[in-house]
Ligand SMILES: O=C(O)C1=C[C@@H](OP(=O)(O)O)[C@@H](O)[C@H](O)C1
């Protein structure tokens with residue numbers, strides 16, 4: 001466990017800042033896999049500083065040029081879900097024997113649907129510990145048996161993205177049928193768009209996505225800054241008395257579904273202007289808020305929005321939160337435990353979660369636990385606008401997606417002191 005920090009904000013809550021966010025970890029991790037599959041024909045610009053991206057990049061560099069057979073190489077992704085899922089598919093068709101593992105939490109995050117799909121395709125994968133979960137042993141005798149695979153869409157879109165990225169490299173290509181509901185759909189669309197940029201055509205008909213065997217083209221993929229990281233600045237703008245925050249290089253036409261934060265935050269009083277080189281946020285008055293927000297397409301925004309709504313005393317309801325329980329931590333439970341510290345309840349109903357802010361109160365000091373979850377730290381940090389001293393447990397946890405988060409808060413006038 002790392003060190004804690006005390007976060008505070010003194011004086012008038014008028015925030016003026018320009019914050020250059022790191023690249024999207026989702027786009028970066030796709031770009032890295034696509035680049036590796038293309039034998040580096042595809043180049044990447046503005047790669048993220050996120051530890052999840054640095055980890056994947058180091059792994060791909062270490063294993064590139066590896067030859068058949070030999071001993072098992074251990075590949076450790078730490079907490080990086082996308083790296084685990086994307087590498088499961090990528091290593092299935094790579095040369096070499098791999099033991100693919102991750103953090104304690106990673107060993108509790110399910111991977112069965114992806115492993116089964118790959119096994120049906122012809123991959124030689126087995127579970128090294130518990131069935132259905134990492135770590136995995138992946139061998140190199142991939143022989144494609146079929147191009148037709150069905151996969152349930154409601155657990156993680158990352159499984160589908162992982163399969164689609166290797167599809168053009170499969171001798172027979174892939175026809176991927178999505179069964180049932182699809183969660184996190186914009187991430188799947190991001191995968192297809194980035195493949196398209198790299199010259200890979202697809203056809204999405206009904207519930208099935210077809211990708212033929214084909215070659216990548218030489219190109220540069222430029223990663224946009226991270227909209228999930230931007231969401232914490234929207235929360236700050238919504239909670240401050242006044243805010244004028246510029247976030248360079250974010251685009252209106254984004255591949256990231258989390259850009260929806262610009263719409264979601266309008267009723268919270270935050271207006272977004274698209275300026276020539278980025279976006280500008282301005283705080284204003286809140287307007288009537290939709291009572292039920294469906295976050296199925298943007299699960300990584302859930303903590304930002306729920307904590308911000310709680311701090312504003314808004315008794316909103318949320319749907320589409322099913323997948324939060326299998327992310328870096330059980331995010332529903334983590335939210336419930338930490339929101340209780342400001343007197344707010346997050347009540348679980350039948351597929352609907354509702355905030356009860358009747359007893360909202362900000363103590364003078366509070367310590368928030370972070371549960372090995374970067375988004376817990378970043379979602380709760382803005383509460384230092386109301387609480388004199390917010391102690392954040394294991395504050396470096398933010399490194400997973402946004403290593404400069406605390407430095408950026410300091411730029412905006414917050415104080416962050418390691419304790
Ligand atoms: O494909 C991606 O880059 C991601 C997809 C989402 O996961 P699920 O598809 O598991 O919801 C999201 O929560 C994660 O942070 C990144």
Ligand SMILES: C=C(OP(=O)(O)O)C(=O)O
Nearest residue numbers: 079080081082300327328
């Ligand atoms: C869920 C997340 O990441 P991953 O699934 O890639 O670990 C996240 O960044 O919020």
